[in-house]
Structure formats: C-alpha cells, structure tokens
Amino acid sequence: MGSEDAAGKTGESAAVSTAVNFAEQAKDFHEGVKAPNRSFLSICKSLFAGGVAGGVSRTAVAPLERLKILLQVQNPHSIRYNGTVQGLKYIWKTEGIRGLFKGNGTNCARIVPNSAVKFFSYDEASRGILWVYRQQTGQEDAELTPLLRLGAGACAGILAMSATYPMDMVRGRLTVQTEKSPTQYRGIFHAVRTVFIEEGPRALYKGWLPSVIGVVPYVGLNFAVYESLKDWLIKHNGLEDYSELGVTTKLLCGAAAGTVGQTVAYPLDVIRRRMQMAGWKHATSVVTGDGKSKAPVEYTGMIDAFRKTVRHEGFGALYKGLIPNSVKVVPSIAIAFVTYELVKDILGVEMKISE
Template sequence: MSKSFTTSPHMDQALSGFGAGMVSTLLLHPLDLIKIRFQVDTAKRSEKRPLMGGTIKAFKSILANEGFTRGLYRGVGPNMAGATASWGLYFWWYSQIKQSFRNSDEQMLAAWQHLAASAAAGAATAVMTNPLWVVKTRMCTTTHDSPDSYRGLIDGLRRLAAEEGLRGLYRGLVPGLLGVSHGAIQFMAYEEMKKSRNQWRHGQGITPSSETNARLTTTEYLVMAASSKVTATIMTYPYQVLRSRLQNRETKDSYKGLVDCVIRIYRAEGYGGFYKGLAPNIIRVLPGTCITFLVYENMSQWFKNHAR
C-alpha cells in the first residue's frame, strides 16, 4: 500500500475531491441555478437567441427581482452538500476500484479500466446522493417567496421524505444512472490524455512515466480537464434535462416515467428540448472543471508530498 497523509491513499483522494467540489460549487452556483431553470422550461422556443444572450438576461433578471443571496444563491446548500459528497465519494470509489485493477503501484491502466472504474464509482455515488439533487432542483426552480417552497437542505429532505417517501427521494435516479456515462467518458478521456502526455514527456527524458509519480504543469491539467469535460457534456447532456424534469415539483407528475418524458419532450419541443440550458452549463463547465481539477490535483499532490 502506498504512503498516505491520512489513513489511506483512498481517503486522500476523497478529501481532494471533497475540497475540489466545495470550491467550484461555491463560486459557480448561480450558473447551475440558471441552467436548471432553463432545463425545466417546457415552452417551445419560437425564435433563435444568441448562445449567451439568454444566460446573461436570466442572470440580470434573477439578481434584480430576487437578489444575490436569496436569488442567485438559492439552493446553494443542497448543491454544496451534493457536490462535495459526490466528488468525495466519487474519488474515493474511483481510487479504490483503480487500485483493485493494479498488480503494483507502478502499473499503467488501460482505457477500458479507467472507463469501468469511473462508471462503477459514478453509479455508487449517484445512488447515495440522489436525494440531495432532488432538493437542489426543487429549490433552484422556485423562489424564496414561492408558496410551499423548501427553506433549506434539512427542511427539503424532511418534507420530501414525509410527503413523497422513498419514491420522492429517488426521483430522477434512472437518468442519473444513465448520466454515469458522462463521468465515465470524462475520466477515461482525462486519464488517457494524462497518460499520453506523461509517456511523451518520459520519451523526452523529462519525467517518469509512472501514473503515480508524474507531475504535469498547471496549463496541461487545465487543457486536459476542460477538453474531457466539454466532450462528455455535449455527448451526454440530455440526461440532465430528463433528470431535472422528473425531479422538478411542477413537472414531476406530467410524465409517467423516463420513456414518457423522452417522447413528450421530443413531440412538444423537438431535439432542442433535450439541450435546454446547455449554454449556461458550458459556461459553467469550463471554469468549474478547471477549478475542480486544479484543486483536486494540487491537494492530491500536497497529500503525496506530506505522506507518512
């Protein structure tokens, strides 16, 4: 077993993911809120608008009508809880599963192993954190003054469990599990880019080829993180719209299930309906992913440097 700063290398990875999720979520929550409000909008868009025009207009409108804290940061509690728990649990599972594939700490994993580890870690994390995302969606799609709206994370979880039971807590889980493909594609691409770059640097006599010992530059991490995230986002985005529609309090009873949701969105809104909110999501993805991976990689490296 490799040396670690805490009780195990897997715990180091979990703490790195926890810190990364907390920082990126706190900074970029307003774009998450705008994205979700676009996703649950069931109206068919009658005219084309500039890619960023709707996002900027929504930002200004929410700030003017609802305020900064109660408006742009409504739902930040469950979002912080969900993001930090998700990243922490994800990296803990991901580290554990990758280690199970290795015969030694120096062994380089194949692309399919990164894909399998990411998919398994994502599925486990989705099941454990789904109730937090339901509360987040419900809060982000209502205002602070909306009748019967959730006051916060604890109030939301309590009422959700009491009023809708287990079914309510796990609304949107199926598309959430389908969304595991997002993380799987992202991390496979990220790990393969890191591995390829490390092998090239090793060939140039710059750094070791070991996955555990190599250290890339900040710019290299940023480019790889952003590229892998954008690729995965564009390929898998519709699952986010489906999950938001099924979790939203106003639209949850409009659909009989996942298949019905897909059919009705297509009939009423066309293919564009599956990509509502993509603009603020992409705008959030670029800085969010860069922040997340920079914090994660730097915390991981710090833990390695101070391992006992």
C-alpha cells in the same frame, strides 16, 4: 496425550502456514499494482481532498448551475430566461446576488460527499481493475487503457451518485424556487422531510435511473479523457511523471474532459431534472402536455419522459440550458481535478490518480 500434542502442533502449523499465505497474497496484490498500503489516514486525506475539490469547483460556477436548471424546467410557453447573459441579468435584477447562489449551500452539501466518494472510488477502482488486467494479460508492467479508465470512472460515478441522490433531488427543487413562488421548502432537511411525508420515500429517488445511466458516460469520460490526455502529454514531451505537468496544462486537460463528458450525457440530465420536478405544483414553471393546461406533467418512467419531451417541444428540448452548462462545466471539471491533486500534494497523500 502425545498424539493430541502432535495433532495440536500440526493444527498450529497449518494455521500459521495459512496466515503466511494470506499475507503473501496481500503483498503480491499491492506489489502487483505498484501502490502502497492504504492507511486509514491516507483514506481520510483522499476523501477530504475530493470533498474540497467538489466544494471549490461547484461554488465557483454556482450562478451558471442555477440558470442551467431554470432553463431546463421552464415552461416553453412562458419564457423568462433566454440565454446565458440575459438569464443571469434577470436573476440579478429580480432576486439580487443571493439569487445567483440560491441552492448553492444545498448543492455543496451534496457535491462535497459526492466528490469525495467519486475521486476515492476512482482511485480504488483503478487499482482493482489494473490488478485484474495484469493478472489476465500476464503483463506486470501493463498500464490502464482509456477503456479501463472509462470503466473505473463509471464505477466511481455510480457509487457517488447513488450515495448522494436524495440531496440532488432536494437541491433541484430548492434551486427552482423563487421569492414569488409559494414557499414550500425552508431548507435541506425541511425539504427532505416534506418530500418524504407528502410524496413517499420513492420520490427522493425520482429520476435515479437516467442519472445512473447518464453518470456512466459523463464521469467515465471525464476521468478517461483527463487521464489519457495527461498520459499522452507526458509521453509526447518526454516527461518523467505527472508532477512535471503545469497547472495550466492540467486545467486544459480537465476542460477538454468536461466538455466531452457533458455533451454526451446532457440529455439524460435534462430528463432527470424533469422527473424530479414532476408532480410538484410549486415549481417555478412546469412543462404542460398540451401547451394550455397548467397541471404538472406526470411521467411513468424515463422513456415516457423522453417521449413526451420530444413530442411536445422537439428534440432541441433535450439540450435546453446546454450553453450555460458548457460554460459552467469547462471550468468546474478543470478546477475539480486540479484542486484534488493539489490538496493531495499538500496533505502528502502517497497515491495519486493513475499512479
């Protein structure tokens, strides 16, 4: 019995030692990235702040978002929307104020969780990447480089896009519908159900590949440029931390980030939208293969969509809607970043981006 007791005590000691080692490793991890433990309440607050940021920023530019999509998919042989001002006036005249915000409810239903996941994922990815970077370099006070921020932003964008992509697919089709078009979709859930039944579950992810490829430079550059600009301003002006930067300064940083990101990724957004509309006979307009047939264009994949678009409409077609999109993106990204940080300050969330 004595030997059994000794063995039991030895096992208990080993278990305690293992638990202590795990606790010390976890402590080292958090101390290594100089960030507090993420409580459940803190995570919820961070997700909420990201959702609010997405909803506010997207609603503020909803008319420009709808016009951008209409410009992207309209038939080049039947032009209805010719520029930002003319396009907005035409929508107002033919559909009223409700037309300017058509699809915004669906858009917010998608962008709120998308934004929540994106900002939260960026926070967490930044912490993880920073820890690995410090372990590899042996520099405990090392900070994130622009390239590492680009990687963290890319991870966040891919996760957010994949999680909410079916909502984006449905939002695109609801946005393209007009009162003169045959009514097919009555709302979000009806659209999802109709697409699932008539076109199959894979149709809900049409254009997913160019979306994921496009989100890497877009979201990655947004975060990398925004955070790097703030770092530069703090060091250049001899400030203590991010809280000393004014709202106007942060808005300008966000505007610059949005401009860079959307310019690089815009062609992929056009291809994604066209792939989403492919095969849907009730779209407002379809791009015909020979300029005469009214049959919807079918794409075998992302490369085929690029090839057919450039061949039939020229390279400039990849930038259709870029002007209203630029007008939209500049305030949208800026508002999203600043709103996110303001809401986190109000809620008292301990960890901010890049801290």
